[in-house]
Amino acid sequence: MDYSCALVMVVAAFLCGFPVGLCETDVVYGKNFIGWDDMKVDEHKTRLSTSTVDYNQSRVIIVDKNGGGDSVTVQGAIDMVPENNKQRVKIYILPGIYREKVIIPSFKPYISFIGNESQMSNTIISWKNKASDRDSNGGSLGTYKSASVTIESDYFCATEVTFENTVITSSGESGRQAVALRISGDKAMFYKVKVVGAQDTLLDETGSHYFYQCHIQGSVDFIFGKSRSLYRDCLIQSTAKKCGAIAAHHRDSPDDNTGFSFVNCTINGTGKIYLGRAWGNYSRTIYSNCYLDNVVTPAGWSDWNDPFRQKTAVFGEFQCWGAGADTSGRVPWSKKLSYQEAKPFLDMKFIDGEQWLRL
Numbered sequence: 001m002d003y004s005c006a007l008v009m010v011v012a013a014f015l016c017g018f019p020v021g022l023c024e025t026d027v028v029y030g031k032n033f034i035g036w037d038d039m040k041v042d043e044h045k046t047r048l049s050t051s052t053v054d055y056n057q058s059r060v061i062i063v064d065k066n067g068g069g070d071s072v073t074v075q076g077a078i079d080m081v082p083e084n085n086k087q088r089v090k091i092y093i094l095p096g097i098y099r100e101k102v103i104i105p106s107f108k109p110y111i112s113f114i115g116n117e118s119q120m121s122n123t124i125i126s127w128k129n130k131a132s133d134r135d136s137n138g139g140s141l142g143t144y145k146s147a148s149v150t151i152e153s154d155y156f157c158a159t160e161v162t163f164e165n166t167v168i169t170s171s172g173e174s175g176r177q178a179v180a181l182r183i184s185g186d187k188a189m190f191y192k193v194k195v196v197g198a199q200d201t202l203l204d205e206t207g208s209h210y211f212y213q214c215h216i217q218g219s220v221d222f223i224f225g226k227s228r229s230l231y232r233d234c235l236i237q238s239t240a241k242k243c244g245a246i247a248a249h250h251r252d253s254p255d256d257n258t259g260f261s262f263v264n265c266t267i268n269g270t271g272k273i274y275l276g277r278a279w280g281n282y283s284r285t286i287y288s289n290c291y292l293d294n295v296v297t298p299a300g301w302s303d304w305n306d307p308f309r310q311k312t313a314v315f316g317e318f319q320c321w322g323a324g325a326d327t328s329g330r331v332p333w334s335k336k337l338s339y340q341e342a343k344p345f346l347d348m349k350f351i352d353g354e355q356w357l358r359l
C-alpha cells in the first residue's frame, strides 16, 4: 500500500471516526508469515500522528486503561478489527492490569498484542474463571471456557504481555482448573510473554506454535493440549505445593505430527513435578538441553494410571542438566535420546517454522 493510500485512510478516520476501514481498492492479503516487525510499534510515531497506520502500513490500535488511547479495554480493541481482516492489526497495550475476559474469534487473523518493552510484568490481562463456575445457561463452564484470554485466529503474535488467571488451587482439587491463555489458532508466536496460573494454565490446544523466551507458571498440567509447539529459552516455573506436572500433551495416534518440545528451557520452582503425563496413548513430550532443577520428581514421567500408555507414549530427554536431570530414577519406559533421535525436535523445523516464521 503506498503513501497516498495511507493518507486516504487517515482522512477516513476523521470522517467516520474509529474504526478505520481498510483501503478497499488496495487490500493486500496479510503476509503469510510472522516476523519481528509484527511485534513492534513505533510508539513515538503512533503517539505523535493522529494516524492509526504505522510505518509498515499495518494498523495500530492503542489500549490505555486510563483513556488516552483508542480503547480502554483489550476486547474493545479487538472489536474494532474488521471481520475477515486481510492485514495485520497491532494492538499496543499500555501498562496496567486489564481485568477482563478476552476472545479473538477465528475470523480475525493477523492480530498482534504488543506491550511496552520493559513492562511485561506490568501489562497484565487477568481474569478469574474456573471450570466449576456457572455459564449463562446454568451449566458449568468447563476447563476450556475458563480461559482469561482465548485466541482462535491464525497468525497471532504477542510480546511483553502477561496473561493471568488468578484462581488458586492446592494440588488438583476438582473444578478448579483455570486457564490463563488458550490458543487454538494455527501459526502463533509468543515472544517474551508471561502466562500465570495454577492448574491448567496454558491450553496449547491446536495448531503450530512458537514460544520463545517466555515465562510459564503453574502447578498441575500447566501446559496442556494437542498442539505441535516449540518452547525455546523459556522459564517453566512450578508453584506446586506438593506435587504437580508440567506438560499434559494429548495425542491419540502415532501419525499425528503434534507434540511439545522444550529446548534450552529452565525448569524450576517448588514441589515435586512430573515433566509430563500421558494424555492419550501417544502423548509426546521432549526436553532437550534444558536445565532441570530438583523440582523434577526422580520418576520424571507419568502414564496417567494407564500402563498401556507406557508402550506408546513418546517421552524423552536429551542432554538436560541440573539436579533434576539425573535419569537413573526415571520410569523405564521414558527415553534417553541420542542426538539423531532428538534432532527433529530441536529447532523450528519441528513446527514447520521455515514456512511461517521469518525471524
Ligand SMILES: *[C@@H]1O[C@H](CO)[C@@H](O)[C@H](O)[C@H]1NC(C)=O
Pocket (backbone or CB within 6 Å): 043, 044, 116, 117, 118, 119
Ligand atoms: C515504555 O516504558 C518506559 C518506562 O516507563 C518509558 O520510558 C517508555 O517511553 C515506554 N515506551 C517505550 C516505547 O519504550
Ligand SMILES: *[C@@H]1O[C@H](CO)[C@@H](O)[C@H](O)[C@H]1NC(C)=O
Pocket (backbone or CB within 6 Å): 233, 234, 264
Ligand atoms: C539458552 O537460554 C539462555 C537464557 O534463556 C540464553 O541466554 C542462551 O543464549 C540460550 N542458549 C542457546 C544455545 O540458545
Ligand SMILES: *[C@@H]1O[C@H](CO)[C@@H](O)[C@H](O)[C@H]1NC(C)=O
Pocket (backbone or CB within 6 Å): 235, 266, 268, 269, 270, 293
Ligand atoms: C528459576 O530460574 C529463574 C531464571 O533463571 C530465576 O530467576 C528464579 O529465581 C529461579 N527460581 C527458583 C525458585 O529457583
Ligand SMILES: *[C@@H]1O[C@H](CO)[C@@H](O)[C@H](O)[C@H]1NC(C)=O
Pocket (backbone or CB within 6 Å): 252, 281, 308
Ligand atoms: C488406547 O489404547 C488402548 C489399548 O489398546 C485401547 O483400548 C484404546 O481404545 C486406545 N485409545 C484410543 C483413544 O485410541
Ligand SMILES: CC(=O)N[C@H]1CO[C@H](CO)[C@@H](O)[C@@H]1O
Pocket (backbone or CB within 6 Å): 037, 055, 056
Ligand atoms: C515488512 C516491512 O516493510 N518492514 C519494514 C518495517 O519498517 C521498518 C522500519 O522502517 C523497516 O526496517 C522494515 O523493513
